[in-house]
Amino acid sequence: MTTPTPPIRNAARAVVLDADQRVLLLRYDENGGFWATPGGSLEEGEDHAKATLRELGEELGIDETNIELGAQLAQRSTDHLVGGHEVRQIERYYLARVSPSDVHPACAAQPDNIREYGWWTEDELRSTSATVYPRGLADLIAAVAKGRTPQRPIILAG
Template structure:
């Protein structure tokens, strides 16, 4: 029996932290039993990860690109999963993104996809929740970033 590697799907994701309270913004989805995740999505033809991150923030949350302080790449994650009924190997790069909570306006979102809710989480709430949050290890990553700054090299997160 031979197994083949699913096609590669490159994605860019934002770890959105508000300017004032160091809260992180997560989006809730209903599929797969429901989960919370960072904003982001796949790269379009000719796009780099930074450009895709800014585009996704505009499309999903109505954030004006000029209001975004896009920081360093914090992490990377690779995971096989279904997209549109087809298995892919998604490789995600996570970028630190600072915005004011007032700059988030889902009413301006052009492609809200299946987002059911957006919510700002404190580190304490993130650590205490029993709900599924992706990427796994986000609370530890964010704690380290807020305490020590961005890592010298992107952290590899578990699937």
Template sequence: MSTPPLRKAARAVVLDADQRVLLLHYDENNGFWATPGGSLEPGEDYATAVIRELREELGVEEVDLGAQIAERSNDHPVGGLQVRQIEKYFLARVTPADIDLDRATQPDNIRSLRWWTQEDLRSTQETVYPRGLSKLVTGVLAEGPPEQPITLH
């Protein structure tokens, strides 16, 4: 069996002043919630990509981008093609007022967005990616960004 092609992606764990997490809802694969982000463009680094993705998906012009807090490697379909996605997650601070969907240029099949409290994340029965997001955010809020990115599964 051959290894799927590599796809590098940058994602943002977006928090507001109330420590709520922004997640986007997608209909594909039976529906799921996920952090904003997407694949790197040629020559782009992860931090630049995550800022671009927030602008393209959510119309965000101003973002307080923090450290990389996690990473994950996962094989899954993207646009019908099986890929091995390497994701790096960055802490980002945005206010709800910073989001302007009228400025978004690539909404990427996003059905809705929602700000989730820590309790929402812990208690939901809905599918949320990445798995372990609640624990990651709880740790970051309690102890600050980790010295080394946490590996998510």
């Protein structure tokens, strides 16, 4: 018997860096707890770049005029539960540069069960025992910090 492929859910995510090359991550309690980049599913008629900007506003209260949105850095595909239903989420990760002073979680329109947010250095990412998504984020940030933005989006592990 063949297991059906879960429905596709297209998502946009942001690798948010500040001037010190720290990445902004959000903590969630579900599935044993984890940290992840901001983002979410596309709305009807929306492209990935526009969704990235919208999600940063909804989840972190960042005014999109304060976001320097860059190129798509990576892509990832993963199967997981959303609202109790399994989906195959196809995520595109975009570089976004913001100042920490432009992050206003109290103004977030849809905080989506976010427990906290924090700015992480590459060394902190590499040494943590916490679960962080996507895998390979520290290597991606190191490359961007050294001016080696991928010419084509890299594929990240699920």
